[in-house]
Amino acid sequence: MKHHQITIVDIAKQLNTSKSTVSRALTGHPKVSPEKRKAILDLAHKLDYQKNLIALSLVKRKTNTIGVIVPEFSNSFFPHVVMAVQKIASQNGYSVIISQSDECYETEVENARVMLANHVDGLLVSISKQTTDFEHFKVFERKGIPLVFFNRICNEMQVPKIIVDDRHGAFQAVEHLIKIGKKRIAHLAGPQCLLIGQNRMNGYLDAMKKYDIPVDEELIKVCDLTVPVIKDSVNALMDMKQPPDGLFAFNDPTAIEAIRVVKSRGFKIPDDIAIAGFSNEYVSSFVEPSLTTVAQPIDEIGRCATNALFEQMKRDVSEWKAVTNVLNTELIIRNSTLSDIKP
């Protein structure tokens, strides 16, 4: 038996009235007599009538769908942000299409193409570590589709951006390392094409300068977030005649990999070397020793980004705002920088 979806015409026939009247009643239009309205609504309910959102999208030129492009789902950060996004979106009657770039530029371009083809009404983006060209996002601006960056942003586009104070967060972490007496502090830096990579590096440099600690270039290793490179970098550091006694990593996964290497080589944390990360991954409180890190307000990032997007979607293209919202971070001190913990 072929399944025939119930449409407006079906209920129009049964009530032997016109499609337009039914449509009006269903859309809450005022100019329809109370009796007809009730009859239509009742029948629609009885038949379990569901509007065809596809048809609606076509005529309204609006899909009630927003897109989200994130680099990965491997760690806990992005899934948690997406949770917050979905919550707000569904509250506003929007669906969410999610895709991951897998930290790959080409995939990201393809993702953007799919979002465009699906006519999302707005797009939330955190760019991949490879992305330096933004043509695939500028298309959205030109087409009048609002765009909001979060966490990993594009500096050259005039759109809303939600970030945290990476520089100050990094500063605090390094300052903490200095205050517990560390002198030779290394930095496992992130990709320098990412603004957060630069900013966290700058926070590191700020702290070193403030406390008059000379910066040893040898102690700064730019990593690309892959395990082999992190391993090599940490090994190189610990192979030095005078290895570092403190380490600030670009993010928690990097810091955790560093902990593994350092421990396996027999160094004691934090006495031989204290380690701090960034972003307070879920796993970070569980590693041994638990990781000192800079926490980001994950929920708030998701909420702010989504709200900013909806704000833009309400506005006309001509009056789009391009405010950058900088959220605060919080230093979480754990055992990887605390030596006076007795078991």
Added chain:
Amino acid sequence: MKHHQITIVDIAKQLNTSKSTVSRALTGHPKVSPEKRKAILDLAHKLDYQKNLIALSLVKRKTNTIGVIVPEFSNSFFPHVVMAVQKIASQNGYSVIISQSDECYETEVENARVMLANHVDGLLVSISKQTTDFEHFKVFERKGIPLVFFNRICNEMQVPKIIVDDRHGAFQAVEHLIKIGKKRIAHLAGPQCLLIGQNRMNGYLDAMKKYDIPVDEELIKVCDLTVPVIKDSVNALMDMKQPPDGLFAFNDPTAIEAIRVVKSRGFKIPDDIAIAGFSNEYVSSFVEPSLTTVAQPIDEIGRCATNALFEQMKRDVSEWKAVTNVLNTELIIRNSTLSDIKP
């Protein structure tokens, strides 16, 4: 300036031919002269023409979108499954709409409604811990939309299901506890309305029976995956005159919470009490002590489920298969059950 999306008529006008010819050329239809085809394709490329998938969906009655409903994104399991799903889907030219039920039945019903309204071509589902009624999923069957359950399945529906051998996995974990010499083994059971809850409990019972260990009902605590209940249950267990010396938890988050409580009360793991979990969450190798657990083939679950869905989508409703695919688990032994580890 108003942005006018380029359509088939635009390029038809410029080439002063008919829309249908353009459409044919664009869809790779054979019956169109080589010159025309080239001219059309070239112009389309030059104008950066993109098909309007919405219009296409309307006429084809097919959206090239699949839906995924999962209980949560808080732990690493579901995000990782979704990663695998998205990979396969995008390879087949499908978009993915994801939503979380937050372990809440009402939300799940609403999610299903949205999926229906968006006319997904197929649906992947792992049910919430509250779900006992499946009317909101049976609608899909009736409408001819394929449905595949994974991990947390619905037993009363004749559709493809991807699960792991929960019972045997649980059996192995408990057997391991017995083999390392534990006698009083407790079980923090999962929701018994979930099949995985029942199966893992049965695996526990199987092992106890095989090794002739009398089952003490007091040692079985049914939990609901929330922290307070887990805490209370563990505390109750450890308050017993004769507390358990082994513990098998329904899943890793539950086991990890148990570890926390047990440690905070001064018991030694695994000497006083050995603990094992289920599902090998990402965090489980990092907790202290690292958690013995039953690993599930996450990628394979995602792949199998998605492939099964696509298989169904290819078939006519009349020849839908309802095979249940049972994947193997693997016992991962770590320090929470290994006492002979010297620091």
Added chain:
DNA sequence: CTGTTAGCGCATTCAT
């Protein structure tokens, strides 16, 4: 091979 027509399901003119 190509052009014409109809229709997917809906909202929105324009008439009445």
Added chain:
DNA sequence: ATGAATGCGCTAACAG
């Protein structure tokens, strides 16, 4: 207040 007609962008069936 209601109905008829138009169109969103596209494909498919029907003619030539």
